[in-house]
Structure formats: structure tokens, C-alpha cells
Amino acid sequence: xxxxxxxxxxxxxxxxxxxxxxxxxxxxxxxxxxxxxxxxxxxxxxxxxxxxxxxxxxxxxxxxxxxxxxxxxxxxxxxxxxxxxxxxxxxxxxxxxxxxxxxxxxxxxxxxxxxxxxxxxxxxxxxxxxxxxxxxxxxxxxxxxxxxxxxxxxxxxxxxxxxxxxxxxxxxxxxxxxxxxxxxxxxxxxxxxxxxxxxxxxx
Amino acid sequence: xxxxxxxxxxxxxxxxxxxxxxxxxxxxxxxxxxxxxxxxxxxxxxxxxxxxxxxxxxxxxxxxxxxxxxxxxxxxxxxxxxxxxxxxxxxxxxxxxxxxxxxxxxxxxxxxxxxxxxxxxxxxxxxxxxxxxxxxxxxxxxxxxxxxxxxxxxxxxxxxxxxxxxxxxxxxxxxxxxxxxxxxxxxxxxxxxxxxxxxxxxxxxxxxxxxxxxxxxxxxxxxxxxxxxxxxxxxxxxxxxxxxxxxxxxxxxxxxxxxxxxxxxxxxxxxxxxxxxxxxxxxxxxxxxxxxxxxxxxxxxxxxxxxxxxxxxxx
Numbered sequence: 001x002x003x004x005x006x007x008x009x010x011x012x013x014x015x016x017x018x019x020x021x022x023x024x025x026x027x028x029x030x031x032x033x034x035x036x037x038x039x040x041x042x043x044x045x046x047x048x049x050x051x052x053x054x055x056x057x058x059x060x061x062x063x064x065x066x067x068x069x070x071x072x073x074x075x076x077x078x079x080x081x082x083x084x085x086x087x088x089x090x091x092x093x094x095x096x097x098x099x100x101x102x103x104x105x106x107x108x109x110x111x112x113x114x115x116x117x118x119x120x121x122x123x124x125x126x127x128x129x130x131x132x133x134x135x136x137x138x139x140x141x142x143x144x145x146x147x148x149x150x151x152x153x154x155x156x157x158x159x160x161x162x163x164x165x166x167x168x169x170x171x172x173x174x175x176x177x178x179x180x181x182x183x184x185x186x187x188x189x190x191x192x193x194x195x196x197x198x199x200x201x202x203x
Numbered sequence: 204x205x206x207x208x209x210x211x212x213x214x215x216x217x218x219x220x221x222x223x224x225x226x227x228x229x230x231x232x233x234x235x236x237x238x239x240x241x242x243x244x245x246x247x248x249x250x251x252x253x254x255x256x257x258x259x260x261x262x263x264x265x266x267x268x269x270x271x272x273x274x275x276x277x278x279x280x281x282x283x284x285x286x287x288x289x290x291x292x293x294x295x296x297x298x299x300x301x302x303x304x305x306x307x308x309x310x311x312x313x314x315x316x317x318x319x320x321x322x323x324x325x326x327x328x329x330x331x332x333x334x335x336x337x338x339x340x341x342x343x344x345x346x347x348x349x350x351x352x353x354x355x356x357x358x359x360x361x362x363x364x365x366x367x368x369x370x371x372x373x374x375x376x377x378x379x380x381x382x383x384x385x386x387x388x389x390x391x392x393x394x395x396x397x398x399x400x401x402x403x404x405x406x407x408x409x410x411x412x413x414x415x416x417x418x419x420x421x422x423x424x425x426x427x428x429x430x431x432x433x434x435x436x437x438x439x440x441x442x443x444x445x446x447x448x449x450x451x452x453x454x455x456x457x458x459x460x461x462x463x464x465x466x467x468x469x470x471x472x473x474x475x476x477x478x479x480x481x482x483x484x485x486x487x488x489x490x491x492x493x494x495x496x497x498x499x500x501x502x503x504x505x506x507x508x509x510x511x512x513x514x515x516x517x518x
Contacts, residue, residue, distance in 0.1 A: 070302070074303065084379075088370065136246075
């Protein structure tokens with residue numbers, strides 16, 4: 001997996017990408033909040049919102065297939081909770097309301113993540129006086145999460161290639177082993193990173 | 204259990220946001236005072252670890268698979284304050300980068316999975332450790348903490364959804380809680396097994412300090428406990444109070460009546476679903492929860508026995 005696998009479009013060059021990060025974050029937040037708050041009877045708002053987001057996709061030159069796939073992969077999570085809503089009077093209406101609102105919010109966040117580099121978002125958080133420790137943790141996480149996902153995938157693959165007939169018990173044990181090993185390796189990596197950071201004059 | 208945007212209304216989002224901000228603030232303040240500088244990179248890596256660990260699947264019944272949430276594991280390995288901050292960071296990255304869990308719902312997700320899932324789980328862990336102080340007690344404590352905190356988080360999640368008025372409590376609570384009672388078994392077993400794997404590879408990481416816990420930890424746990432209690436009172440009790448009717452008046456007096464009393468709960472398809480002699484599915488779920496706790500306690504006891512015996516043989 002490449003380091004920029006998930007937000008690989010965040011560093012494209014387009015009018016949307018060139019907008020300052022604080023503006024985009026504020027706009028996304030405002031859009032999500034208003035989508036949550038606006039009553040569903042104001043149908044025109046949701047149409048306008050969808051049209052706006054769609055024009056952002058075109059302006060930002062994001063591949064529509066990529067955005068659609070991101071949305072589809074997020075859908076089960078939303079639908080899983082939404083299905084609970086059917087079990088009530090006029091549940092179908094509530095379900096549709098939730099799905100429209102949720103998808104607009106998801107689309108907003110997917111667009112934000114793919115038009116704004118994470119470092120830019122962290123800069124905004126820093127200027128908003130979010131405690132430095134939290135920023136440091138977020139920055140380190142962003143830097144290393146891809147590496148650890150890669151590492152866990154390699155371990156899973158290695159396990160799979162050595163297991164011919166997996167039983168449930170053995171699969172739980174191997175999953176736990178991978179998780180445990182992953183933590184041990186993260187700890188050791190953290191020790192090396194600390195040494196490297198200190199050697200470069202961190203703080 | 205990640206709640207997307209569009210599910211919670213503004214009052215729920217604000218209430219959970221305030222509670223979560225308070226809990227994260229307490230945790231950051233504690234870490235600023237007590238976290239050694241060399242542990243700062245570990246916090247970031249622990250966040251990345253929890254994220255990656257959540258992608259490791261294990262099979263659950265019926266072809267579905269579950270994954271670890273990792274709150275209890277993080278809190279037991281790093282301490283409750285670090286656990287809350289690590290899980291919060293994971294949720295922020297998942298929300299901003301992967302659109303997994305909403306940004307308006309971030310407060311609720313942090314409250315359910317960070318505050319209850321990590322600090323609440325740690326409180327259970329400590330409580331069980333007070334009763335069972337030996338090595339076996341650690342695994343039992345991990346099992347019970349992971350199970351209990353996951354179920355409580357699911358119940359709170361159902362309460363938040365019901366309080367937002369999008370799902371009726373009567374179907375949301377049994378559905379969320381019953382499903383998570385099963386999911387939580389996976390969380391508990393994997394947490395305990397992973398803990399034992401870490402203990403086998405690096406005993407120094409899981410070694411307990413000679414005095415069992417830092418002095419300030421009790422104070423922190425009280426604060427987290429207070430926040431969780433407020434959350435439970437806010438999100439669960441207005442609905443639970445429908446069950447023994449006597450509390451209804453209190454809920455109405457406190458201004459919950461719009462949320463708890465006037466909801467059209469009657470026409471739910473689950474209405475006919477009752478266990479003889481138990482009344483509503485809500486009551487049945489509570490009974491199931493109590494029974495589940497006993498079962499998990501027994502199962503955890505045997506798992507702890509197996510894990511400690513194996514550890515002794517290897518050593």
C-alpha cells in the first residue's frame with residue numbers, strides 16, 4: 001500500500017485544492033451542520049446541496065468513479081443503523097430522510113478529505129488552540145497508520161499462506177497474535193522514532 | 204458503532220460533544236503533567252496501531268466477521284488518560300480522512316468508544332483487579348472490561364439515536380445491545396489473547412508497577428465515572444424510566460417528556476415480541492445483559508486459567 005493510498009487526490013492541483021484549508025474546513029462543517037438541522041420538508045435545500053457538491057467534484061477534477069466507490073464502501077455502515085429506523089410508524093419516510101442526509105454529509109467529508117491535505121487541517125486545528133499533544137498524536141498517526149496497516153496485512157497474508165484449513169478457534173488466535181505482535185512492533189518503532197526525533201532536535 | 208452524520212440531532216450532538224470535550228480535556232491535562240517525553244511518539248504509534256488492529260478481521264457467527272475496537276487494550280496497556288486520547292485521535296482521523304463516523308457525531312463517537320470504551324473499560328478493569336489480584340485476575344479483568352464497556356457503549360449509542368428521535372428506543376435498544384453482547388465476546392476474547400501475546404513477547408510492556416496504580420488514577424477514574432454517569436442519565440435513563448412507570452414523572456419534570464413520553468412507540472412491529480412473564484423486549488434485554496455478564500464472567504475465568512497456565516508452561 002502506498003503512503004497516500006486513501007487521500008491520494010488531496011494534493012491535486014485545481015481551483016478547489018488551491019482554496020485555503022480553513023475556508024474548506026469551515027464550509028464543510030457548515031454544510032454538514034445545516035444538512036443535519038434543515039427539516040426534510042425543505043426539499044429544495046437538499047437538491048441545491050447535492051448540485052453544489054457535484055459541481056465541487058467537477059471543479060476539483062476528482063474522478064467520479066473514485067468518489068462513488070468511496071461513498072459505496074461507506075454505505076453499509078449508514079444502512080446498518082438506518083435499518084433500525086424502519087421499525088416505527090412511517091419508518092420508510094424516516095429511512096429515506098436519514099439516507100439522504102447521511103449521504104450528503106458523507107459526500108461532503110469525502111470531498112473535504114480529497115481536496116485538503118491532512119497537514120492543512122492540522123494547521124487549522126493548531127490555530128484553533130487544540131492542545132499540542134493531540135496535534136502531535138494526530139500527525140504521527142497520519143504518518144504511520146499506512147505503514148502499520150501494511151504491516152498487519154503482510155502478517156495476515158503470511159498467516160493465511162501457512163494455514164490450509166482454518167478453524168474458527170485458530171483464526172481468532174491468529175488474529176489476536178497479529179494484534180499483539182502489531183502492538184509490540186509499534187512500541188519498538190515508537191522507541192526508534194523517539195531516538196530519531198531527539199537526534200534531530202525535537203523540542 | 205461509528206455513528207455517521209445525519210443520525211443525531213443537534214441537541215444530542217452538543218450534549219455528547221460537551222461530555223467528550225470535558226473527558227478529552229481531563230485526559231490531555233493529566234498527560235501533560237505525567238507523560239514522559241519519550242512516550243509521546245508511542246501515543247501516535249498506538250493510535251496507528253489501534254487503527255490497523257481494527258482492520259484485522261476474525262470470523263463471527265454466520266459468515267460475518269468482526270473486528271477489535273481496542274479501547275480497553277489501549278487503556279490497559281497505556282493507562283486510561285492515554286487510552287482516551289489515543290481512541291479520540293483514531294476517531295478524528297477516521298472521520299476527517301476516511302469519512303468513517305460523522306463530524307457532527309464525533310462527540311457521540313468519542314463518548315461511546317473513547318470515554319466509555321476506553322476509560323469506562325479501564326474502570327471495570329481496575330474494579331475487577333481489586334477483587335482478583337493475581338495474574339489470572341488480569342485476564343479476567345481484561346475480558347470483563349472489554350465485554351462490559353462494549354455493551355454499555357452500544358446501549359448508550361442506542362440511547363443517543365433514540366434521543367435524536369430517529370429510531371424508537373424499543374427497537375434500537377434491544378437490537379444494538381443484543382447484537383453487541385455477541386460482538387463484545389469477540390472483543391473480550393481477542394483483547395485477552397492479544398494481551399497474552401504481548402505479555403509473552405515483551406513482558407516488560409505489561410509489567411505492573413510495584414504499587415499497583417499511580418495515586419492520581421483514582422481521581423481521574425472518578426471524573427470519567429461522573430461524565431459517564433451523566434451520559435447514561437441523559438441518554439439511557441429517560442427511556443429506561445418508562446419501564447418502571449414511577450420514574451416517568453421525574454423524567455417529565457426534568458423536561459424529557461418530549462423525548463421519552465410523547466414518542467409514538469406503540470405501533471412498533473416489535474410490540475408483539477415478548478418473553479412470557481418478562482414484558483417488553485427492553486426488559487428482556489436487561490435480563491439478557493445480566494445473564495450475559497454471568498456467562499462472560501465464567502467464560503473469562505476459564506480463559507484466564509488457560510492463558511496463565513500456558514504462560515507458566517512456556518516460562
